[in-house]
Amino acid sequence: MAITTSPELQQGALELLILKTLSLGPLHGWGISKQIRQTSRDVLRVNQGSLYPALYRLEDKGWVTAQWGISPEGRRARFYTLSAAGRKQLTRETAAWRLFSGAVNHVLQTT
Amino acid sequence: MSLIPRWRRRLRALFRKTAVDREMDDEMRFHLEMEAEEAVHDGMAPAEARRRAMLVFGGVQRFREEGREARGIAAIEDLGMDLRYAARTLLRSPAFTIVAVLTLALGIGANTAIFSVVNAVLLRPLPYDRPQMLMSVWDGGHSKAEFTRVRDQNRTLERVAAYMDRVGFSVSGDGEPARLTGAYVSADLFGVLGAHPALGNTFAPGDDLPGTDRAVVLSDALWRERFGADIEIIGRRLDLDGVSHTVVGVMPRDFWFPRRETRLWVPVQLNESIRGDFWGSYGHFIVGRLRAGVTREQVREDVRAIGERLRLENPVWTPTDYYLQGLDVIPLASRIVPSESRRLLLVLLGAVGMVLFIACANVANLLIARGTAREREITVRATLGAARPRLIRQLATESLALAGVGAVAGLGLAFGGVRLLVGLLPPETPRLADVSVSGGVLLYTAGLAVLAGLLFGLVPALRLSGPDLAASLGDGGTRAGTGIRQRRLAGVLVAGEIALSVVLAVGAGLLLRSFARILAVDPGFRTEHMVTARVSPPKARWTDPEQHRRFYQELLDRLRGSPAIAAAGITNQAPFEQTNDIMAMWVDGYTTNPNELEVMNHRKVTPGFFDAMGVPLVRGRWFGAGDRANAPPVALIDEAAAQRYWSGKDPVGGRLRYPWPGWVTIVGVVRTVKNNDLTDQPTPTVYVPFEQAPLGPSHMTVVARAASSPVSALAALRAAVRELAPDVPVSDERTMTQRIGDSVAQPRFASLLLLSFGALALVLGAVGTYGLMAYTAQRRTREIAVRMALGARARDVLGAVVGEGARLAAAGVIVGLAMALALTRFLRGMLFEVSPTDPLTFVVVPLVLGAVALLASYLPARRATRVDPMIAIRTE
Numbered sequence: 001m002a003i004t005t006s007p008e009l010q011q012g013a014l015e016l017l018i019l020k021t022l023s024l025g026p027l028h029g030w031g032i033s034k035q036i037r038q039t040s041r042d043v044l045r046v047n048q049g050s051l052y053p054a055l056y057r058l059e060d061k062g063w064v065t066a067q068w069g070i071s072p073e074g075r076r077a078r079f080y081t082l083s084a085a086g087r088k089q090l091t092r093e094t095a096a097w098r099l100f101s102g103a104v105n106h107v108l109q110t111t
Numbered sequence: 112m113s114l115i116p117r118w119r120r121r122l123r124a125l126f127r128k129t130a131v132d133r134e135m136d137d138e139m140r141f142h143l144e145m146e147a148e149e150a151v152h153d154g155m156a157p158a159e160a161r162r163r164a165m166l167v168f169g170g171v172q173r174f175r176e177e178g179r180e181a182r183g184i185a186a187i188e189d190l191g192m193d194l195r196y197a198a199r200t201l202l203r204s205p206a207f208t209i210v211a212v213l214t215l216a217l218g219i220g221a222n223t224a225i226f227s228v229v230n231a232v233l234l235r236p237l238p239y240d241r242p243q244m245l246m247s248v249w250d251g252g253h254s255k256a257e258f259t260r261v262r263d264q265n266r267t268l269e270r271v272a273a274y275m276d277r278v279g280f281s282v283s284g285d286g287e288p289a290r291l292t293g294a295y296v297s298a299d300l301f302g303v304l305g306a307h308p309a310l311g312n313t314f315a316p317g318d319d320l321p322g323t324d325r326a327v328v329l330s331d332a333l334w335r336e337r338f339g340a341d342i343e344i345i346g347r348r349l350d351l352d353g354v355s356h357t358v359v360g361v362m363p364r365d366f367w368f369p370r371r372e373t374r375l376w377v378p379v380q381l382n383e384s385i386r387g388d389f390w391g392s393y394g395h396f397i398v399g400r401l402r403a404g405v406t407r408e409q410v411r412e413d414v415r416a417i418g419e420r421l422r423l424e425n426p427v428w429t430p431t432d433y434y435l436q437g438l439d440v441i442p443l444a445s446r447i448v449p450s451e452s453r454r455l456l457l458v459l460l461g462a463v464g465m466v467l468f469i470a471c472a473n474v475a476n477l478l479i480a481r482g483t484a485r486e487r488e489i490t491v492r493a494t495l496g497a498a499r500p501r502l503i504r505q506l507a508t509e510s511l512a513l514a515g516v517g518a519v520a521g522l523g524l525a526f527g528g529v530r531l532l533v534g535l536l537p538p539e540t541p542r543l544a545d546v547s548v549s550g551g552v553l554l555y556t557a558g559l560a561v562l563a564g565l566l567f568g569l570v571p572a573l574r575l576s577g578p579d580l581a582a583s584l585g586d587g588g589t590r591a592g593t594g595i596r597q598r599r600l601a602g603v604l605v606a607g608e609i610a611l612s613v614v615l616a617v618g619a620g621l622l623l624r625s626f627a628r629i630l631a632v633d634p635g636f637r638t639e640h641m642v643t644a645r646v647s648p649p650k651a652r653w654t655d656p657e658q659h660r661r662f663y664q665e666l667l668d669r670l671r672g673s674p675a676i677a678a679a680g681i682t683n684q685a686p687f688e689q690t691n692d693i694m695a696m697w698v699d700g701y702t703t704n705p706n707e708l709e710v711m712n713h714r715k716v717t718p719g720f721f722d723a724m725g726v727p728l729v730r731g732r733w734f735g736a737g738d739r740a741n742a743p744p745v746a747l748i749d750e751a752a753a754q755r756y757w758s759g760k761d762p763v764g765g766r767l768r769y770p771w772p773g774w775v776t777i778v779g780v781v782r783t784v785k786n787n788d789l790t791d792q793p794t795p796t797v798y799v800p801f802e803q804a805p806l807g808p809s810h811m812t813v814v815a816r817a818a819s820s821p822v823s824a825l826a827a828l829r830a831a832v833r834e835l836a837p838d839v840p841v842s843d844e845r846t847m848t849q850r851i852g853d854s855v856a857q858p859r860f861a862s863l864l865l866l867s868f869g870a871l872a873l874v875l876g877a878v879g880t881y882g883l884m885a886y887t888a889q890r891r892t893r894e895i896a897v898r899m900a901l902g903a904r905a906r907d908v909l910g911a912v913v914g915e916g917a918r919l920a921a922a923g924v925i926v927g928l929a930m931a932l933a934l935t936r937f938l939r940g941m942l943f944e945v946s947p948t949d950p951l952t953f954v955v956v957p958l959v960l961g962a963v964a965l966l967a968s969y970l971p972a973r974r975a976t977r978v979d980p981m982i983a984i985r986t987e
Contacts, residue, residue, distance in 0.1 A: 029138060030145040036710075048142060052135075056178055062117060068134075079137045 014054050016097055019082060022064060028077035029055060033055040055080060063089050102108065134177050150515060159594035166580060189501075193508035197471070200509060207481055210878075211474045217871060218470030220524030223548065225463045227529045228536070229456050230552055231545040237444055240305025244269075244401045247446035249414050252393040255381050256425070258297065260417055261397055267413040268399035270691060272300035273379060274367050276393050277690070279810065280377070281647040283838045286337065290647055290842030292372050295379040295395075301328075302367060303400050310334075311345040311360035319378040326378060327356040331364040331683060333374040335731025351377065353651030353838075367800055369396075371544050390425055407440045414438060448541050454940060455861055460616060461937075462868045464612045466562065466642045469872050472604040473879045475567035478510070479601050480886045482639070503572050507715070510568020518560035525556070535863065536855035539689075546894050556693035558607035579675065598887060605876075605883045606923040612869070612876040613927025613960055618902065619869035620952040621938055622862035625945040629855055630645050634686065637725030640677070640817045643685045644833055647810035648839050660740075660802060663717060663811065665835055671719070675827040679815040680720025681801065681932060684712075687850035688843070689787050691721045696797065699766035701756045708770060711752065712786060712796040715811075720779065723816050729753075731763040733780025740802040744775040749783040752795030756866045767797065771807060788854055790943045821846045853862055861941055876923075877967045884916050885971035896980035905976045916968025923964070924957045 012099030021027065021035050032055075033046040058064045071077040082090070143164045187548045201208040207277060214723060237244050248261060248271065259604050265271065275295040282289045301313035309331065318326050327349055329338075331534060338344050347358045356377065383389050401410065406789035445453075483487075495501060526548055533546050552668035625876040646666075653659060663681050670679040670820050684692045721733065729750060738745050753762045766774040783793045817824035825844045852859075890894075935947040946950075 001471060028141065031141045052138070052142075052178055060120065071141075073148075075138070075141060077141050077142070078134070 008066045009039070011042055015058060016049060016090070017044070017046070018054060018058060019086055019093065021061065022082040023087065026079045028071060028079050030077075041052040058086070080091055172740040175709050182576055189504070193505050194512060194630065196505065197509040197512045204481070207477060209391055211477055211513055212520055213469045213516045214473050214875065215514060216520035216751065217523055218467035219518050219521030219556060219559050219563065219723035220528060221463045221868070222467050222553060222559055223525035224519060224528030225456075225459050226549050226555050227525065227552045228532055229460050230555075232448060232540065232542045233453060233456060235888070237447065238367070242444065244620060245400050245443035246401060246407065246410065247305070247441050248397040248399040248410060248442050250441050251437075253395050253397055254390050254393055255379065255388070255395060256390045257421060258397050258943075259381060260421055262621055264417050264420070264519060265399070265413050267402055267405045267410045269402050270299055271397060271399040272303040273297045273395040273397050274300055274369060275379065279645070279647060279842070280375065281353070281649045283350045283353070283649055283840070288838055288840035290645065290840045291333065291374045293375040293377060294369065294373050295436045296376050297379055297381070300376070300398070303398055304709045306362065306366055306368070308360035309363040310342070311358070313360050314378055316880060319381045321380060321382040324649070325354060325356040326359045327351065328360045328362060328376045329358060330362055330367070330374050332427065334361045341524060344634060350649070353649030353653065370541055391432055396446065410440045411438060411752045413438070451857060451940070452540050454937070455857060458861070458937060458941070459864055462865055465615055466631050466868050466871055466875075467559065469608045469611050469879070471563050471567040472608045472658065472880070473875050474513070476604050476879055476882055477602050478567060480882065495618050499904045506572035506791050507568055510572065511564040512710065514560040514564030514568070517563070518556055522556060535860050537797045537860055538853065545700070597656055598890070601883050601886070602919055606878050606919050606926065608876040608879045608962060609920055609964055610927035610930060611709045612872040613924055613956060614931045615865065615869040615872045616956045617931040617935060617952055617958060619862065619865040619936060620866050621942060621945055621947065621949055622858065622955050624949060624952060625942045626855070628944045629789050629858055632785065632789040634789060634851065635726065635782050636686065637816070638851060640821065641724070641814065642817055642821045642828070642844070643688070643812055643814050643847060643850070644828055644844040645810055645812050646844045647835065647838055648969070662836060663801065666813070666831055667717060667719060667772035669831040670813070670828065673827040673831070675818055675823040677816045677818045678719060678723040679813060680723045681717040681811050681813050682720050683715045683811055685812040685814050686784050687787055687847065687854050689854070691787060694797070695768070695770055697768045698756045708936045709756070710793065714796060714798045715801045716798050717801045720814065723814050724784070727782050729780045729782060730761070732778070733779060733886070734800050737802065738800045742803070744773065744803050745800065746775045747778055747779045747798040749781055749793070749796040752797060755795050775799065789851070818925045855863025858941065858943070873963060876960070877963050880916060880919070880964050880967040880973065884912065884968040887915065888912055888971040888975035892978055895975050896978060899976065899982040908976050909972050910957065910971075913965065913968050917971075920961050920964035928953065929958060
């Protein structure tokens with residue numbers, strides 16, 4: 001089963017995934033979507049229509065920065081880098097997510 | 112994080128839109144290529160791979176939109192877009208835009224101009240320390256005794272001072288002799304006001320006691336005009352009425368008290384040993400600063416008790432019962448800005464507010480009419496997915512843009528209007544010099560514009576974007592049945608306009624009738640070719656009565672010899688000088704109580720006075736050559752005095768006396784003349800020969816009838832005084848026509864302004880009615896055509912359309928008359944011999960307005976009946 005992100009429902013989750021992915025190093029948009037798909041073993045598929053708005057939103061908030069660079073394939077691409085503020089946000093969001101998912105799991109198991 | 116880089120990015124996105132868009136396109140292209148490449152790598156044909164990639168990616172345009180929204184620039188962009196759209200829409204229909212902007216500019220401009228005056232005269236606080244604590248205590252004129260007792264015995268006031276307003280001083284010595292308006296003040300006046308000098312000092316305690324060196328404080332204006340802003344002025348000597356005064360200080364430019372024209376302040380002389388002066392010279396106003404936590408009522412009680420003690424202290428010069436009962440403590444601001452000015456300005460503000468309402472109603476109607484035409488456009492946009500709030504925002508932006516442009520144009524009008532208003536306002540209106548389009552006024556205008564924009568914009572906007580729009584997509588809004596609700600709303604607006612026009616026109620009518628009545632009043636003397644001027648021999652150097660007598664005698668001789676002057680006389684007080692010399696008199700056979708003497712206007716006159724003025728003798732005789740200084744004292748009285756004290760009996764041979772012994776015999780009765788105001792109730796007046804007049808010499812007024820031109824008569828007068836006595840200033844040189852004109856400045860201003868507002872309202876109301884009826888007739892063209900085709904007579908059709916207009920007009924007139932009946936009582940104090948419910952006005956105004964409204968509906972109706980039925984039906 002694969003889950004395709006939709007902008008309304010999982011905006012927060014998508015941003016968390018992007019921040020996490022970028023914590024491993026700068027990456028372009030297509031790379032981010034591919035990375036998420038691979039690390040989630042093809043379960044999470046990021047819709048491009050929500051990926052880029054999410055990236056711009058993160059940029060607007062100052063959690064990621066963007067520069068044009070050359071991809072390993074030799075093409076001109078826009079690379080996103082996690083900022084210090086973004087790293088802090090990632091820590092906060094990860095903790096919150098763990099708490100939330102743990103609680104949901106707990107609820108689901110105790111029926 | 113810091114907001115600055117964030118906004119820098121947003122602004123870059125906004126202003127370097129193409130660059131940012133290109134970046135987004137590049138990024139998207141990269142993504143698609145990578146996607147396609149991967150698909151090819153997996154074995155897909157390149158063309159198919161690209162198609163798939165595009166499909167997965169979704170709409171390109173949507174990507175752009177969402178990308179921009181994520182960047183937080185959508186809201187700003189929407190506004191910009193709305194503004195551009197509004198500008199395009201407005202420019203597309205220039206006729207509508209011009210009419211709307213002009214209407215709004217008139218409404219907003221008139222309001223701004225009137226508010227500028229209201230702001231300066233009524234709202235801006237007085238330029239003193241905590242002015243709300245300053246009170247005019249025992250409001251009215253008082254003796255020095257009354258002032259000192261209040262100052263020393265009160266328990267409710269922090270500090271108390273007295274002032275006598277509008278005192279004329281003859282300045283001589285260096286420069287031209289001049290007559291200046293100043294004020295006598297007690298030493299602590301500046302302390303009470305909390306005012307500090309710009310140079311030197313104000314008065315020291317005790318400066319108002321006898322035996323001290325005379326001091327004077329100058330206003331900034333006098334310091335600049337007469338002394339060239341000399342910094343070394345302190346300690347200089349200044350000759351006032353022939354007495355040397357030491358300049359101790361100069362007040363700052365912003366300071367004035369009690370009026371802007373006051374040029375200098377001189378300490379009042381508080382000398383208890385001169386009993387007549389100390390107890391009998393009224394005309395001093397008392398100003399006090401409230402102690403914290405004290406109410407006006409407490410001050411009133413406090414001062415009332417002091418008044419009671421005064422009656423015991425001096426039973427002769429005593430406050431009468433009437434004087435104590437009317438005892439009032441009012442804010443100093445109400446003393447300085449008289450209630451007539453306040454009422455006039457508030458009436459005008461109300462009237463001009465109505466004009467703005469009418470203007471807004473007109474623009475709203477225009478928008479409704481146009482909105483119906485735009486229904487299709489709006490519907491299409493709504494169908495294509497524009498959200499309702501978004502549409503309302505768009506329409507509101509359009510209205511506000513319209514109001515904004517109107518306000519800017521209105522400000523232009525206001526700048527001119529304010530100058531016009533200041534020129535027209537009665538010159539005695541206080542604080543006129545402060546009137547300007549200030550920051551506060553600009554704020555008010557901006558507020559008006561927003562209010563106006565919402566007022567005329569919101570209702571049509573809500574209506575247009577209403578839920579049943581889809582229905583209108585089909586018919587395009589030309590069928591007879593549609594737009595009924597719009598038309599009903601427009602009808603209410605037009606009826607409202609007519610109602611407000613009726614109110615304004617009734618107000619204007621009443622004031623105009625009153626003004627005509629005032630002008631029709633006979634002043635009781637000849638006004639044409641009359642000139643008057645005041646001559647003021649400096650008191651200190653002109654101490655000998657004989658010196659005065661000779662001077663005035665020679666002056667009269669010279670004037671009579673001048674070819675420019677037909678007749679001349681001299682008096683202490685000519686009519687319409689806006690001052691009044693009064694005297695308490697005992698009337699033989701009428702007065703019984705020495706404490707209740709009769710107060711009369713007291714006029715000393717030289718031979719020739721009555722002849723020059725053209726005042727006729729009613730009975731008895733004129734003063735003769737025998738009525739000299741040592742002859743038995745004689746007097747003339749006017750008809751008002753004869754009526755009051757001798758009611759019907761012959762006063763000739765009757766007797767009067769001053770508050771001291773010695774009878775004065777009445778030798779004749781002259782016609783009553785108006786004193787300072789055409790609307791005055793006549794006050795008894797007594798005339799005595801100049802040579803027999805009591806109470807030392809003072810300044811006098813020359814009245815002269817010009818042989819031809821008033822200008823040359825005044826020139827001859829000035830020359831004669833200069834040759835006879837170079838140190839005597841001549842001031843206040845005016846023609847009698849000017850004086851009387853000035854005395855009616857307030858009613859003239861009020862009726863002129865209300866008339867202009869009424870006319871403006873009438874025109875706007877007529878335009879509104881015409882617009883609505885034209886629109887209605889046009890909407891009903893097809894119905895009319897069908898009815899005409901089926902044989903209806905033009906007259907019936909015409910009647911149907913005009914009937915609708917007549918119903919609106921009738922409703923508006925009835926509501927307007929009811930409002931006018933409720934509102935005109937605020938005009939009561941401004942009306943002379945006209946009732947606030949004057950029947951003539953209340954009949955004529957509705958007739959005129961009704962006729963205008965009918966004409967405004969007849970014209971479009973007639974046009975509708977002349978349309979060829981075939982064409983009308985085919986337009987469907």
